[in-house]
Amino acid sequence: QVQLVESGGGLVQAGGSLRLSCTASGRTFGNWALAWFRQGPGKEREFVAVTKWSDGSTDYADSVKGRFTISKDNAKITVYMQMNSLKPEDTAVYYCAFRWGASMPRLVSQYPYWGQGTQVTVSS
Numbered sequence: 001q002v003q004l005v006e007s008g009g010g011l012v013q014a015g016g017s018l019r020l021s022c023t024a025s026g027r028t029f030g031n032w033a034l035a036w037f038r039q040g041p042g043k044e045r046e047f048v049a050v051t052k053w054s055d056g057s058t059d060y061a062d063s064v065k066g067r068f069t070i071s072k073d074n075a076k077i078t079v080y081m082q083m084n085s086l087k088p089e090d091t092a093v094y095y096c097a098f099r100w101g102a103s104m105p106r107l108v109s110q111y112p113y114w115g116q117g118t119q120v121t122v123s124s
Contacts, residue, residue, distance in 0.1 A: 006117065018120060035097045056072060068084070069081070098112070
């Protein structure tokens with residue numbers, strides 16, 4: 001089992017920044033990936049970014065590329081997502097998700113473990 005705890009959401013004006021954190025505990029050994037997804041009001045949950053724990057490889061959705069940066073702290077088993085130049089359309093509940101394996105899929109169904117979500121609201 002794996003447990004994920006997120007933090008860092010909040011209210012920010014357009015153009016501002018926030019940093020989300022996701023700390024993993026439990027069976028966090030071997031090859032695994034941690035991703036961020038988001039779900040806006042009335043929308044389906046969508047992929048945002050992912051990183052592979054073993055080598056720090058990353059992948060980003062086109063909508064956030066160049067604005068969001070995912071990074072990790074090995075000692076704290078924590079993944080961060082720095083979000084800059086935020087836009088009102090970035091408003092959503094942000095979830096971190098965990099899967100074992102060497103790949104970094106973008107599909108919700110590929111991640112068996114999820115955090116509780118953290119609200120990000122960007123005002124115009």
